[in-house]
Amino acid sequence: MHSSVSSFDITRQHYSVESKIVASLERISEAFRVLLWNESKENALSPIQIQILIFLLFHSEEQSKVSYLAREFNMTKATISDSVKLLLQKGLIQKIDDRTDTRSYVIGLTPEGRNIATKSAGFAFSIEKPLHSLSDQQKETILVGLLKLIQELHRAGIITMQRMCFTCSHYRAHEGTHFCTLLQSSLATHELRVDCPEHTELPKESSKT
Numbered sequence: 001m002h003s004s005v006s007s008f009d010i011t012r013q014h015y016s017v018e019s020k021i022v023a024s025l026e027r028i029s030e031a032f033r034v035l036l037w038n039e040s041k042e043n044a045l046s047p048i049q050i051q052i053l054i055f056l057l058f059h060s061e062e063q064s065k066v067s068y069l070a071r072e073f074n075m076t077k078a079t080i081s082d083s084v085k086l087l088l089q090k091g092l093i094q095k096i097d098d099r100t101d102t103r104s105y106v107i108g109l110t111p112e113g114r115n116i117a118t119k120s121a122g123f124a125f126s127i128e129k130p131l132h133s134l135s136d137q138q139k140e141t142i143l144v145g146l147l148k149l150i151q152e153l154h155r156a157g158i159i160t161m162q163r164m165c166f167t168c169s170h171y172r173a174h175e176g177t178h179f180c181t182l183l184q185s186s187l188a189t190h191e192l193r194v195d196c197p198e199h200t201e202l203p204k205e206s207s208k209t
C-alpha cells in the first residue's frame with residue numbers, strides 16, 4: 001500500500017534531497033520520452049519500434065527474442081509481437097531460425113533496419129553531452145548512486161530486466177573495491193557495467209552489496 005508521501009510535493013522537496021532526486025529523475029525521463037518521440041516521428045515508427053531496433057543493434061541473438069524483449073521493455077508478449085509484425089512488414093527486421101530451439105525464432109535487423117537503428121541510436125546524446133563537463137568524481141558518484149537505485153528497484157520487482165554488476169553472480173565487493181570473477185579483474189568504479197553481455201543473474205535474495 002502506498003503512503004501519501006509524494007516526491008512531487010514542493011514543500012517536502014524543500015527538506016528532502018531524496019524527493020528532489022526523484023523529481024529530477026522524472027524530468028530526465030520526460031527528456032528521454034521527448035527525444036525518443038522526435039526520433040520515432042522522423043522515421044514514421046512508434047517509440048517502442050525504435051527501441052526494439054536499437055536494442056537489436058547492440059544485443060546478442062539469444063536476447064533477440066519476443067519473450068526477452070517483452071521482459072526488457074515491461075510489455076506483454078502480445079504487444080511486442082504486434083510491433084515485431086509491423087517491423088517485419090516494413091522490411092526492417094527478419095526472422096532467423098533459433099539454433100537452440102526449433103519451435104522459436106530470433107529477430108535480426110535487415111540492412112535497412114540496421115541503418116535506421118544506427119542513425120537513431122544517438123537519440124539520447126543530448127542527455128549524455130552535459131555529463132562530459134562533470135568531474136570524474138561527480139560522474140562516479142552519480143553512477144554508483146544510480147546502480148544502487150536500479151538494484152533496489154530490481155529487488156522490488158519494479159525493474160524486471162537489467163544486466164549490471166551489482167546483481168551479477170560474478171560480482172564480488174570487498175571494502176569498497178569491486179571484482180569480477182569472470183574477467184578475473186578488479187573493476188574501478190568507472191568500469192562497473194550497466195549493460196554487460198556476460199551478466200549472469202543472481203538469485204534476488206543473495207544480492208551482494
Ligand code: SF4
Nearest residue numbers: 165168170171180196
Ligand atoms: S560479468 Fe559483467 S556484470 Fe558480471 S561482474 Fe563481471 S563485468 Fe560485472
